[in-house]
Structure formats: C-alpha cells, structure tokens
Amino acid sequence: MVQKYQSPVRVYKYPFELVMAVSDGSNSILQESTSDDGAIQIIERSCKLNVDAPRLLKKIAGVEYVFFIQKNTVNWKERTLLIEAHNETFANRVIVLEICSYSVHPENEEWTCFEQSASLDIKSFFGFESTVEKIAMKQYTANIKRGKEVIEHYLKELISQGISFIPRWTPPAVGRKEDRKTLAVRHDPGTVLAESSDKLDADYIERYLGQLTPMQESCLIRLRQWLQETHKGKIPKDEHILRFLRARDFNIDKAREMLCQSLTWRKQYQVDYILQTWRPPPLLEEYYTGGWHYQDKDGRPLYILRLGQMDTKGLVKAIGEESLLRHVLSINEEGQKRCEENTNLFGRPITSWTCLVDLEGLNMRHLWRPGVKALLRIIEVVEDNYPETLGRLLIVRAPRVFPVLWTLVSPFINENTRQKFLIYSGNNYQGLGGLVDYLDKDVIPDFLGGECVVSFLHQIIVVEILEGESVVTWDFDILRGDVVFSLFHSKRAPEANRKEAMLPNSSAAGDNVQLIGKNWVLGLDYSHVESPLVCREGESIQGSHVTRWPGFYLLQWKMHGPSPCSGTSLPRVDDVLASLQVSNHKCKLMYYFEVLASKDFRGSMSSLESCNSGFSQLSGATTSSNQSQSSSIISR
DSSP states (O other), X not given: OEEEEEOOBEEESSOHHHHHHHHOOOSEEEEEEEOTTSSEEEEEEEEEEEOOOOHHHHHHHTOSEEEEXXXXXXXXXXXXXXXXXXXXXXXXXXXXXXXXXXXXXXSOTTSEEEEEEEEEEEOOSTTOHHHHHHHHHHHHHHHHHHHHHHHHHHHHHHHHTTOOOOOOOOOOSSOOOOOHHHHXXXXXXXXXXXXXXGSOBHHHIIIIXXXXXXXXXXXXXXXHHHHHHHOXXXXXXXXXXXXXXXXXXXXXXXXXXXXXXXXXXXXXXXXXXXXXXXXXXXXXXXXXOEEEEEEXXXXXXXXXXXXXXXXXXXXXXXXOHHHHHHHHHHHHHHHHHHHHHHHHHHTXXXXXXXXXXXXXXXXXXXXXXXXXXXXXXXXHHHHXXXXXXXXXXXXXXXXXXXXXXXXXXXXXXXHHHHTTEEEEETTTTSSXXXXXXXXXXXXXXXXXXXXXOXXXXXXXXXXXXXXXXXXXXXEEEEEESOEEEEEEEESSOOOOOBOOOSSTTOOOSOOOBOOSOTTXXXXXXBEEEEEEEEEOTTOEEEEEEEOOSSEXXXXXXXXXXXXXXXXXXXXXXXXXXXXXXXXXXXXXXXXXXXXXXXXXXXXXXHHHXXXXXXXXXXXXXXXSOSEEEEESOXXX
16 A cells, blocks of 8 residues: 655745755765756755664664665756655665755745655565554654754754855856756756645644644645645645544545545535525524524634524424424534634634533424434534534533433434534533533523523514404423413514514524503403413423404413502503513423414414304324424523
8 A cells, every 4th residue: 555645835934045954964975966057056965864662673674774866957957956756775665755945935035835745555564564654754754843843953053053044056157058968958847846825834824723743744645735726616725624634634646535525515505695585584593592602712603503492303203304404504514713813803713613502491292203313414414524623612500301302302412523513411511620621710601500691581572463354283292390281363463673682693583572552451452262272391282273353363471470460450461571581480381383374374264153152182194284383492
C-alpha cells in the first residue's frame, strides 16, 4: 500500500535569499553544475539518516543508518528551489520519494513559501512491512514538525550575527547566455506554488481550523485538491471538509465517499440555498420550542430545545415530516454560519456548537410512532450530512420515560456523537458538575435556575369560522395540575396584544396574548358552547364540536380552582388568562386542534349531533385539515 503526504504552504516571513543561506546542507556532494550566467545551480548530495527503530529490526535489516540521494535545483533568477529525494538503502524493497519546494510568496516578495510532498511504497521487508510503514511515517511526521522550527532558529541566529539582508541575484554584465543544460533543468515556478487561493497556508489552518497533526493536514489538503480537480461548481468550505475527515478518522477514501454522497444530496435538495429560501410555516415559527441562545464557555454557539414541552405529534400532523426536516436542516446551516462568526469573534477555531435539551414534560405522547419515525429520519440525515458539528449535547430533567426513547434512537447515533452526550435526571444539572461547568450563569435560562430571564409563553386559541357548519376538533394531554376546558363563541373579534417571548434571536416560541377586553361579560359578549370539563393531571382528552354560527370560537384552559373574580359570579376570559400567566408553573398541557369542513369529517352528522354538547373520543377526527395548529406547554 502506498502512503502519501502533502503539506500545507508554510510561510517564512523572510526573503528567499536569507532562507537559502540557512537551508544549504552540509552532506557529501556527489555532483554539482551551474548555468553559464549563474542563475541556475544543481547540486546532488548523499544524505545519511539515523532511523529511530527497534534494535531488533535494525539487527535484522543489518543497518544503523539509511542513505538518501538528494537533488537540489535552485533558480536564483526566479527565486525558487526544488528538492527531490529518494532512498538508496533498501531501494528494491522500499521506495521513498520526497519533493520540497521553496518559492516567493505570491502576495509579498519579501516572504518565502515552503511545500513538501512524499510517498512511501513498501513492497517487502522481511515480514515487517506494517511495522516499517508505521516507523517511517512516525519519523517523517516528526521531522516535518521540527523542520520549520529548525529553519526559524537558524534564521534568527543569522540575524543575530548581523546578517539580515542578502542581495538578489543579478545577471552578468556581459551577455545573457544560457546553455542547453539550463533549459533541460528549468521548471515552471507555477508548478511549485500555484495561486494562493488554491493552497492552504499552515498559519491559516492553525487560526481557523485548529491544531492538526502533519498527517491530518495532509489528508485535508489531498481531499481538497481532489475536490478542486473533480468537483464541478463550488467546493465545500475547509472546515466542512475537515468535519467529514474527522468523522471517518482521517481515512481519505471513506471521508471522500461520505462527502460525495452528501454533496449529491445537498444539490438534489438545494440545501446550499436553504437559509435564503426556507420560510417556516407560521405554526412552526410559533410552536417549535427551540432557539439559538448566546454561546457556551468554549465559545460554541448554544441551541436550546425544550423537547419535553413541544407537541411533536401535533406538529407532525399539522405541517408534515418534510417541513419539520427542512426546519432542522436550516438550524444546522445556521449553526455552521454561527460557528464561522464566533471563530472571527473569539479569534480561535469554533467548528461545532452545543445543544441543551430540556426534557421536562416528556411523556408517552412523544413516543407516538409517526413522530418517532420522523425523529429517526432527522437523526439519520443530520448524521450523514452534518458530521462533527455537535460539540456537546446537554440533556436535562430526563424523566422516567426517557430510557424508552433512548433505546429507540441511540442505535441510529454515531458512537463518536454519543460520547458527547451528558444526561442529567431530576435536579442533577444544578450546582457543580452540572450546567455551570459548561455555561456561564448569566447564560443559563431562568427555568433551569440560571440568571438569564427567558420564557416560553403561549395563548388561548381563537378559531374564526366564516360559514355555518364546520367541525372543531381537539386533542390534549394534561402534564401537570388539573385544568378546566371550555369552548366559547363570540361575534366580536378578540383584540390581541402580543408580548415578546422566548430566547434571544429566536422565533420558536408561542405567544402570550390578551384576547378579551375587560369590559366583555360572559353571556353578553361571548357565551359557552361547550360545558366546562374538569380534566385531571395525566388524562388525555379528545373531542369535537359542530359550529352552528359564524364568528370566533375560543378554546380555553384554566386552572381548576376558585374563580379569581370577586365581584361577579361570571368569570371573564382575561381573568382566566391572568391566572394562567402566574410566574410559577401551576398547570401544563400539550394540545392539538383542527378545523374541518363538515363534509371532510369522518362519521355521520347525526353522530356529531349527539356529542355537540359534550366531549367524545374520536381518534380519527384529525386526518383531513383545513386549519390546524399545535403547541407545547400552554399555561404557566
């Protein structure tokens, strides 16, 4: 098997002539020639290299050193140096080829660029082929790591001796004559260093991509070069290529296969343009309980998802699996963009983000089969196309039902990704060893005991009916406390007064809306069309109502307890809202509702007449929708 290496461009911030003064070797010269004008000089040397190998292997091979033949071609006129080397020892068993080049920086002629590439082909070596390959690559990468530091050291030493400038080569005063030998060895400087936009600078890698080993740098450069040569159109950003390499442990062949499949997928689904073209449905904007929220202690963008308080069943029913998937894709694209912004903001590489998932409220409703199926598909798509984008996943307030969900989804999550999961049950996320280890206190949301005031506020549901007979259906679960559910009708349009909600930079919360004016009186301005129903904690309620009049229908939930009104026996809707909007969570539920034309409702109208004044258990009443909405926690 042939092992290959390609370095990034390493820049010495010194003139070419000064670098040449310290890179001149002292090994045995075998042959030397110079062009007539002195512009081109060719030197062939024999180099001896001590091998850091086990003593037993040296004894079997019968050598303490290996010898290389090195050919240096320096062009003083073009200011380039090409070094070609191959092994002389064991040449019939092992083939080592190395090419190094020095040239003037394309944007600053006072700087010098250096590149090197190498290949290793072990045909046979006394049965120790794998061992020799590891030793050779280990020593080669170690030499690479030391190379720049050694050159820098001797440059500084030269300057300390008072030599900071060496004049450039100038042609002889008489004639400019070149012999055939010169023409035979001349090389195009463009083959040594292409335009800087096609190359990766070592300083750029360290600044924007992080610390990589020489072999990791080589894998990145070789895969990038392959994409430039074979891929039509815009190639992925360097940090994106690097993520695929990390996901496949820097195996180029496996990373290339994974990346190519992802590029095909991105083109097919126009993912490159999703941030410009995707507009979430209003329901998703209002009820998807997640959003970006500052960053963690390492500078990673932070995304908070209150999965336990999101009605995934209602969302999937209302908007469909495809819309939910595209929304998640837009979040991942936004995450990559925020990583780039934070890299520039903090002056160090930020290539992944942190996700905080709050599972309070997670129950068996979340294990609805189509919802789990949608979740598994989302996980699969993200794993295949956004590898190594998740830096850390913090799961808090995991309830007893969580192990069931984890058993379902964990087989679909990559092992490297699973190692980034930190799971806290109960209140274990509080205090040392919890969220404060990863997030600043002023970033931790107040609902998790932090100092950052954020809220997920929601609304009483208003449905406008333009014609007579339609069907309003509902499906809700009581997560905490007891509530009273009522349905009202009014001919007057409620007056909505929206308030700011949820996390900074996020539109993923519901709204807190004051719907009814304080002068509205029950029985005059609005009236009951369904008798109030007391719903106990843990119950799941489904029902429907056939509308008889046009106007506005209000689905209302309130805490089960004494009426907050003291001056009248008839409670007002705004009083109920006030009771639901207290600071501590006294009752919580998840709901789904839908409005159907009567002809689309499954079942006969005669059967609906019997349940018009009460509740019925009609599980098939939500299959064909004209209007639908879903929400997570709707009361506080």
